[in-house]
Amino acid sequence: MSIPSSSGIPLSHAPDGTGYKLLELPPELLELLESQDRPPTLTLHPSPTAALLKTPSKTYSLRQKNTSNALILLAPTSSSSSNTPSDGRAAAAAAEAAGGLSTIATVHDTTELVPEDEAAAAPAAKARGKWHEKFGRGR
Template identity: 65%
Template sequence: MSTQDNQGIPLAHAPDGVSYKLLELPPELVALLESDTPPVLTLKPSSTAALLKTADKTYSLRQKNTSNALILLSPSGQACPATESDLANAAEGLKAIATVHDTVELVAETENARAPATTTRGKWHEKFGRSR
């Protein structure tokens, strides 16, 4: 029988109460933001969606739900123990601080384009609802 001295990485569930959204940026916008002269971004409302604008391009913000939740982790433990006894008892680990179930996607739009109207029925209803 083998034994294991490795106790693994301690993981604690410690939500921090902050609401997180994951923002998916198109590659061309990432390149602009990482350039030497990043553009000024502005958010504007529209009748159907929020719009993110650069000097020459407009993006519609769309929320996308995901079936696979993303768990945000943060390091835990004492980074700088105060005493020698704290150093012996310090256990580095991870805290699960939030779970994200949806992302915000940026979709390039023309100036006069409108985002599609949202419906209360999801894809399940489109596929299976007609037969019920």
């Protein structure tokens, strides 16, 4: 599905079917992964409350964060010349069709890594219904 536009960047909706998950890395883990040394071994382990990511020096708890503002992933595209008119407007249409963007996915949540010592210190969240999430906070 393409959104018609008389000027600007052409935008189309073309989901690629891949399930994207975004992982928010703490600065110290990002530095460890990007270092010139041998990459560390990372392992995932189950626990009663959350999944755990273990590095040689630290353990992180994986926590899902839902967002109210969706993140839209875009990819550059180039349109085919089949939509180009055959009259004198061909050059202008070809210039406009040279490039555009496609929305390939929409992400509504991210996964953050919380150091296990901080995760253990935080009180466990009580499971409640959606009504309590929206209206029962002040009770």
